[in-house]
Amino acid sequence: MRITADDVAKAAGVSRAMVSRAFTPGASVSAKKREHVLAVAQTLGYRPNLIARGLTGQRTGLIAVVVGEISRPYEAWLLEHLAQALSAHGYQPLLLPMFKDASLTEILDHALAYQVDGAIVAAGSVSREVADRCRASGAPLVLIGRVLEKSETDAVCCDNSKGMHLLVDRLVRQGRRRIAWLGGTLDTFSDQERQLGVEQALAHHELALTAQLRGDFSLHSGVEEGGRLLDAGLALDGIMCANDAMALGVVEAAAQRGIKVPDEVAITGFDDVPGAAWGRCPLTTVRNPVRETALAALRLLDARLQTPGRATQVVRVGVTLIERASA
Amino acid sequence: MRITADDVAKAAGVSRAMVSRAFTPGASVSAKKREHVLAVAQTLGYRPNLIARGLTGQRTGLIAVVVGEISRPYEAWLLEHLAQALSAHGYQPLLLPMFKDASLTEILDHALAYQVDGAIVAAGSVSREVADRCRASGAPLVLIGRVLEKSETDAVCCDNSKGMHLLVDRLVRQGRRRIAWLGGTLDTFSDQERQLGVEQALAHHELALTAQLRGDFSLHSGVEEGGRLLDAGLALDGIMCANDAMALGVVEAAAQRGIKVPDEVAITGFDDVPGAAWGRCPLTTVRNPVRETALAALRLLDARLQTPGRATQVVRVGVTLIERASA
DNA sequence: CACTATTTTGCACGCGCTTTCAAAAATAGC
DNA sequence: GCTATTTTTGAAAGCGCGTGCAAAATAGTG
Numbered sequence: 001m002r003i004t005a006d007d008v009a010k011a012a013g014v015s016r017a018m019v020s021r022a023f024t025p026g027a028s029v030s031a032k033k034r035e036h037v038l039a040v041a042q043t044l045g046y047r048p049n050l051i052a053r054g055l056t057g058q059r060t061g062l063i064a065v066v067v068g069e070i071s072r073p074y075e076a077w078l079l080e081h082l083a084q085a086l087s088a089h090g091y092q093p094l095l096l097p098m099f100k101d102a103s104l105t106e107i108l109d110h111a112l113a114y115q116v117d118g119a120i121v122a123a124g125s126v127s128r129e130v131a132d133r134c135r136a137s138g139a140p141l142v143l144i145g146r147v148l149e150k151s152e153t154d155a156v157c158c159d160n161s162k163g164m165h166l167l168v169d170r171l172v173r174q175g176r177r178r179i180a181w182l183g184g185t186l187d188t189f190s191d192q193e194r195q196l197g198v199e200q201a202l203a204h205h206e207l208a209l210t211a212q213l214r215g216d217f218s219l220h221s222g223v224e225e226g227g228r229l230l231d232a233g234l235a236l237d238g239i240m241c242a243n244d245a246m247a248l249g250v251v252e253a254a255a256q257r258g259i260k261v262p263d264e265v266a267i268t269g270f271d272d273v274p275g276a277a278w279g280r281c282p283l284t285t286v287r288n289p290v291r292e293t294a295l296a297a298l299r300l301l302d303a304r305l306q307t308p309g310r311a312t313q314v315v316r317v318g319v320t321l322i323e324r325a326s327a
Numbered sequence: 328m329r330i331t332a333d334d335v336a337k338a339a340g341v342s343r344a345m346v347s348r349a350f351t352p353g354a355s356v357s358a359k360k361r362e363h364v365l366a367v368a369q370t371l372g373y374r375p376n377l378i379a380r381g382l383t384g385q386r387t388g389l390i391a392v393v394v395g396e397i398s399r400p401y402e403a404w405l406l407e408h409l410a411q412a413l414s415a416h417g418y419q420p421l422l423l424p425m426f427k428d429a430s431l432t433e434i435l436d437h438a439l440a441y442q443v444d445g446a447i448v449a450a451g452s453v454s455r456e457v458a459d460r461c462r463a464s465g466a467p468l469v470l471i472g473r474v475l476e477k478s479e480t481d482a483v484c485c486d487n488s489k490g491m492h493l494l495v496d497r498l499v500r501q502g503r504r505r506i507a508w509l510g511g512t513l514d515t516f517s518d519q520e521r522q523l524g525v526e527q528a529l530a531h532h533e534l535a536l537t538a539q540l541r542g543d544f545s546l547h548s549g550v551e552e553g554g555r556l557l558d559a560g561l562a563l564d565g566i567m568c569a570n571d572a573m574a575l576g577v578v579e580a581a582a583q584r585g586i587k588v589p590d591e592v593a594i595t596g597f598d599d600v601p602g603a604a605w606g607r608c609p610l611t612t613v614r615n616p617v618r619e620t621a622l623a624a625l626r627l628l629d630a631r632l633q634t635p636g637r638a639t640q641v642v643r644v645g646v647t648l649i650e651r652a653s654a
Numbered sequence: 655c656a657c658t659a660t661t662t663t664g665c666a667c668g669c670g671c672t673t674t675c676a677a678a679a680a681t682a683g684c
Numbered sequence: 685g686c687t688a689t690t691t692t693t694g695a696a697a698g699c700g701c702g703t704g705c706a707a708a709a710t711a712g713t714g
Contacts, residue, residue, distance in 0.1 A: 002464070004700055015664045020702060027703095030662060051381050051442045052700035055669050060378060065422070069407060071601060076403035080396060083424040092441065095392070095422040097410040114419065115378045137329070219605055252605055274398060278546055278579055280607040331670055342694045347672060354673095357692060379670035383699050 003046045012040040023048050054115060063301070064111035064139075065093045066104065068123035072217065073245060073273035074288070078122060078144070081294035089298060091117070098123040105130050112137045118301045120144060125187050126153070140304040142297045146189035147314055154304060156296040156315040160190060160270075163286035163319040164197030164240070165204075167268045170284070171238045171327060172205045176266055179207070179238035180229050182222065182246055183214040191242050194270060198240055210234055215246050222249015223256075230257055236265055238327070244269035244276045244285055251281045251326060266327035277324065284327035292317045330373045339367040350375050381442060390628070391438035391466075393423045393431065395450035399544065400572060400600035401615070405449060405471070408621035416625060418444070425450040432457050439464045445628045447471060452514050453480070467631040469624045473516035474641055481631060483623040483642040487517060487597075490613035490646040491524030491567070492531075494595045497611070498565045498654060499532045503593055506534070506565040507556050509549065509573055510541040518569050521597060525567055537561055542573050549576015550583075557584055563592055565654070571596035571603045571612055578608045578653060593654035604651065611654035619644045 005019040012019070014037060021027035022037035029037075041047075054060035063086055067075050079095075086093045094116060096107050104124040111119060112134070119134060122144035131153045134141040143155035171179060181198055184191040195212075202208055211234055215221030222241065226249055229239060241247040247269030254261050261267055261281050269276055269285035276283040296315045304310060332346040339346070341364060348354035349364035356364075368374075381387035390413055394402050406422075413420045421443060423434050431451040438446060439461070446461060449471035458480045461468040470482035498506060508525055511518040522539075529535055538561055542548030549568065553576055556566060568574040574596030581588050588594055588608050596603055596612035603610040623642045631637060 002700095006700080016701085017664060017666095017703080018662090020700095021663090024702080028662065033662080047436065047440045049382075049442060049700055050440045051378055051387060052669090053702075054378050055382055055671090055700080056702045057669090070397070070410065071400075071404045071407045073398070073400075073403075076400075076406075077398045079403075079406075079422075080398045080424065083397065083422050084426065087424060092437075093422040095406075095410050095420040097407065097414060099411065109374065110419075113374045113377045115376060219602065223605075248605065275546065275602070278550075278575065279605070329670095333670080343671080344673080344694060344696095345692090347670095348693090351672080355692065360692080376670055379699090380672075381699095382670080382701090383672040 003044050005046070005048070008037065008041045008044055008046045011044060012037050020048075059117055060115045061090060061092050062094050062114055062116040063091045064096055064108065064114075064116040064119035064121075066096045066098055066107060066111075066119065066121040066123050068098050070097065073275055074243065074271045074290070075122070077273060077290050078294060081291050082120060082122075082297065085294045085298045089302070091298075105133070108134060112139060118142070118305060120297050120301065121146075125189070138308075140301055140308070142300045142304075144293060144297055152312045154300040154313050156293055156300060156317060157190075157193075158288045158293065159316045159319050160193035161197035161200065163270060163288075163321075164194055165201040166286060166319070166321040167240060167270075167284070167327075168198060168201035168205070170321065170323070171240070171266055171268070172202075172207070174266065174327070176238040177207060178210040178234065178236050179240060180211040180213070180234065180236050181209050182225055182229065182239060182241045182250065183212060184217040184242040184246070186214060188217075194242050210236060215242075215249075217243050217245060219245045219249040219252075222246030223253045224249075226250030226253035227256070230254060230259060230265070238266040238268070240268045242270060244271045244273045244283055247283055247285065247326070248276070248279045251279060251283070255280055262325065262327050268327050272322050276322075281326045282324035283322075284324045285322050287320045287322050289317050289319070330371050332373070332375070335364065335368045335371055335373045338371060339364050347375075386444050387442045388417060388419050389421050389441055389443040390418045391423055391435065391441075391443040391446035391448075392420045393425055393434060393438075393446065393448040393450050395425050397424065400602060401570065401598045401617070402449070404600060404617050405621060408618050409447060409449075409624065412621045412625045416629070418625075432460070435461060439466060445469070445632060447624050447628065448473075452516070465635075467628055467635070469627045469631075471620060471624055479639045481627040481640050483620055483627060483644060484517075484520075485615045485620065486643045486646050487520035488524035488527065490597060490615075490648075491521055492528040493613060493646070493648040494567060494597075494611070494654075495525055495528035495532070497648065497650070498567075498593055498595070499529075499534070501593065501654070503565040504534060505537040505561065505563050506567060507538040507540070507561065507563050508536050509552055509556065509566060509568045509577065510539065511544040511569040511573070513541060515544075521569050537563060542569075542576075544570050544572060546572045546576045546579075549573030550580045551576075553577030553580035554583070557581060557586060557592070565593040565595070567595045569597060571598045571600045571610055574610055574612065574653070575603070575606045578606060578610070582607055589652065589654050595654050599649050603649075608653045609651035610649075611651045612649050614647045614649050616644050616646070 009016040021029045022034045118140040147155045215225040269283045272287035336343040348356045349361045445467040474482045540552045542552040596610045599614035
């Protein structure tokens, strides 16, 4: 039924080993024979079985990609770049969606059973235990958007603190003083860093948050919680959000109440997802460089695959202030 | 280094075959022995190597998922549901991003080399040739959002024609007569069906399109081409778009020109992506049931894996009119 | 041409697992 | 207690491929 290297070998009048070598760049074959074998393989429609190849060789080419809710713009965007970068480098992304109640440990265990060469995790909270388990299996782990302090796990993460400082400085320079924070899900690393960044930046101006609430990074929660903030009678003149989706939600909530953005209240996001520029009010936000992030993650993975013993590296990709109408 | 079934066998004092059977539901093992083996495996941290298993068994559990630009809301949404449905059923989605210039044939070839059990394709134009090649490899193909006429390929697709009839009827009932069409990329199946649907529905009211242009399904192209339509001096009172993203773009273009939506011109989308409700003007659109679509695709795949000889089936998932402010 | 240095080739083993087959153990039947 | 079944087990043969090793072929040298 399925054509194997044996079939090609017979048809080409060589041994099976020759077929294998013909398909292995840099193997010891005469150019003439390789060409011949390749031609025969072509006419037979043969392609090496990568599963079988993965069994012998140490590499399967499979990379586990763990990502949260793909339907969220930032995650989708990141996933697109990751998938592209991976397949461009000869890897195959094995997509592991992270359900709400799933444990990262189980998910990665399952991936390891597929002998993935490595894993890129951009979701969930990664415990040291998980990281260790991966290292034990010889599958390098690269984190995106979360950093395990003092741990030996490569990671790439944008400069959340810097981003928030940029935004705060801008708001303060505009004379805003009563600023609220709309955070995301509690256990999220980015959220923590971002909130910390805001507080530090405010402290730098001898200010503090007037209020704080948390949503779940969704546009809907932005509408809900943003509305709650606006209705609280706090005379806010700025609302800073942990991501763009929530910020767009807050813009919506303000519009529903006839509150003018940015005249009465400034609203800021984070990430600069496609779409941040197009809503009811173009968002002032911070660009989280997705492409760079994806490429850095791949570079880290590649480097560790090459040199397993190298020092752990945390790449901080830079952010830039994007000034639009909402602030 | 890595623990194999042999290690477990030795530790448990049984043969390797027993270990294999302990992990195979329904295999011939005494309950007592299975439990013992499983316990030993547990303490050793053993998990069957799914790659090796895939080599012997006929199934790898890998399903190729080909999708276009993931960063587009509809694709992201679909991918999320697909990934979720697949892994819930014990399959593992192998993500194959489709670059602009990549050929679906090559992409699928590569996937087939990984011995995928099947493929779900929601991007690109699928030629009969590609479908045949898949069938030849014994990997069932399920199409999403595109149908090969008279071909023996399972597919699931929303009822584009019905959706467009619903929208046209609504516009006409509002007294709109000068309606333009903003289509998507030319070679797309959905786009063709949708435009045809609009034209048929209009013809039903003895009307025809006043103008037509095409973008590329992106929000940006909606702004561009929508602006072009609005600037053409055609006295349009309705613009129907091939998807939500472009419709949101047209809303934006109208706002830039101070044209009132829906008073002066009605704008409609398609898909009802999350976000269609939240823009500058909540979109009147048609809901494309993503979850149903994903589940149907999985069901089709499962069914054919079970019964390779069954008759080809095209599932048309139903659509519903979502009435919001833009029309 | 003889002889060595260097490719090029084929054989055979192993990767980790499933699965047939026949032998062994357990169970039933009388 | 002994045979006829049935269940449980282990040995062994692959699955499709990579690769170390030694044999064969080729090239190089005097």
